[in-house]
Amino acid sequence: xSLPDRTYRxxxxxxxxxxxxxxxxxxxxxxxxxxMVLMAxxxxxxxxxxxxxxxxxxxxxxxxxxxxxxALSIVGNAVLAERTWRTWDRLRATPxxxxxxxxxxxxxxxxxxxxxxxxxxxxxxxxxxLRLGPQPALLAVPVLCWGAALLAGGAALAxxxxxxxxxxxxxxxxxxxxxxxxxxxxxxxxMPGWARAVAPVSPxxxxxxxxxxxxxxxxxxxxxxxxxxxALALAAGTVVAVRMRRGWTRxxxx
Amino acid sequence: xxxxxxxxxxxxxxxxxxxxxxxxxxxxxxxLIGHNGAGKTTFVEITAGLTRPDAGTVEIAGIDAVRHxxxxxxxxxxxxxxxxxYPSASVRQNLSVFGGLAGLRRRALRAAIDxxxxxxxxxxxxxxxxxxxxxxxxxxxxxxxxLLHRPAVLLxxxxxxxxxxxxxxxxxxxxxxxxxxxxxxxYTTHYLPELDELGATLAVxxxxxxxxxxxxxxxxxxxxxxxxxxxxxxxERRISSTDPRAALAAAVTDPARTAGLSTVDIRRPSLxxxxxxxxxxxxxxxx
Numbered sequence: 001x002s003l004p005d006r007t008y009r010x011x012x013x014x015x016x017x018x019x020x021x022x023x024x025x026x027x028x029x030x031x032x033x034x035x036m037v038l039m040a041x042x043x044x045x046x047x048x049x050x051x052x053x054x055x056x057x058x059x060x061x062x063x064x065x066x067x068x069x070x071a072l073s074i075v076g077n078a079v080l081a082e083r084t085w086r087t088w089d090r091l092r093a094t095p096x097x098x099x100x101x102x103x104x105x106x107x108x109x110x111x112x113x114x115x116x117x118x119x120x121x122x123x124x125x126x127x128x129x130l131r132l133g134p135q136p137a138l139l140a141v142p143v144l145c146w147g148a149a150l151l152a153g154g155a156a157l158a159x160x161x162x163x164x165x166x167x168x169x170x171x172x173x174x175x176x177x178x179x180x181x182x183x184x185x186x187x188x189x190x191m192p193g194w195a196r197a198v199a200p201v202s203p204x205x206x207x208x209x210x211x212x213x214x215x216x217x218x219x220x221x222x223x224x225x226x227x228x229x230x231a232l233a234l235a236a237g238t239v240v241a242v243r244m245r246r247g248w249t250r251x252x253x254x
Numbered sequence: 255x256x257x258x259x260x261x262x263x264x265x266x267x268x269x270x271x272x273x274x275x276x277x278x279x280x281x282x283x284x285x286l287i288g289h290n291g292a293g294k295t296t297f298v299e300i301t302a303g304l305t306r307p308d309a310g311t312v313e314i315a316g317i318d319a320v321r322h323x324x325x326x327x328x329x330x331x332x333x334x335x336x337x338x339x340y341p342s343a344s345v346r347q348n349l350s351v352f353g354g355l356a357g358l359r360r361r362a363l364r365a366a367i368d369x370x371x372x373x374x375x376x377x378x379x380x381x382x383x384x385x386x387x388x389x390x391x392x393x394x395x396x397x398x399x400x401l402l403h404r405p406a407v408l409l410x411x412x413x414x415x416x417x418x419x420x421x422x423x424x425x426x427x428x429x430x431x432x433x434x435x436x437x438x439x440x441y442t443t444h445y446l447p448e449l450d451e452l453g454a455t456l457a458v459x460x461x462x463x464x465x466x467x468x469x470x471x472x473x474x475x476x477x478x479x480x481x482x483x484x485x486x487x488x489x490e491r492r493i494s495s496t497d498p499r500a501a502l503a504a505a506v507t508d509p510a511r512t513a514g515l516s517t518v519d520i521r522r523p524s525l526x527x528x529x530x531x532x533x534x535x536x537x538x539x540x541x
Binding site for chain 2: 090097
């Protein structure tokens, strides 16, 4: 089948998935409003504790990372719904290939994850006077790579859980744990020694590192963090691709 | 149009298909019947490219559906057994996404949606979310997704489960129209009178193979019908016979049977009888 046909089908799926997101925007709204409220309330505290600019950077990047981790539930629910509605196998029975189906699904959810990060960074810059550093464009690197890691991670959760309850618990507990360990709730320097030692196992640690490096104009630090996030995205994405290609026709799950 | 040869599929120690052969020609409606677990849904899943067979081939409109599933699926319309629709999206949106994926664009897509929603009596609910529709309307929406792109082969897996009589009649009429237009229809159901209404030829599945194939009359030949004798005192006598007319002739010459006889009824064997005969046979085999 021709490239225009494939592109058209991906476009059909992208538009369709954006419609689905738009019809159920509750999670997205919550994960936009809550971090903005927390940023506004906690900014003075962080600015005093970490002296000005560093405090603003910490509170904006911390809330961004924590609430984007909680937004794993948006990704997870988008994928899990296709299982519970049995629509994923129905889509597999159309002329669209597995890659087209996954791309169409992923692109819409990825756009939502990017929108969340951009709105929170915009709020930080516009309201809390977050300084975007000497190369603001550098921020695109951690934002895109963090979005990819979240997308793949959330989808990986959705293909292994047995239902919406498990997914919700995994996203809430996992999100808070990874955000806390990654230094999103409190600066790494203020965390206990054992927590600092294990912090690098959390993707949140690399997201925080990437954002801080980009805001400081540190290209090498930004690229290093981005590489780790992309590797995580690749690993989780492979699990997702293998599982979703098989579908759920005869599975005992759900 | 649809040609399956030697299809075999095992799930662990369970054999779902054991060398299934089935051909459905253009304009033909084949009713695929069999007990639960006979292999109907596995056949549907393999034909739709959702599951790979362990052996055998399926051709849809001359295309090998195992080797080239995406190309074959362009000629296939599927209505799966379980509802598979987006409940938060409208009927129009559901049809748009499945029509779009089948290759319909803009004006052709709008025309196809108009056509199938008229045929399935869904025009009044076109912009309502599917989750708010009645069960029958949801069933019709599902069937409409299979019809949109005018496929050469229709694969309808128990499409009328849970449907009310009006919905059932509407869907049967659409299926009949498509078959008249040359579409090959494979129709699985447990509701056998539907196959009579469709004028379908039958393929009986058991243990993953087609064990009987033919028209209704061919398959029912040899099955016993019933002679029902009603008496004035309210009693009734049933005589099972492969030739109820001969049984009636014998009965009316027997004074012991004609005394007080008030009504006579002959019941020809039905598809339900065929199904029950197969059930008894299956139980004997299991025993």
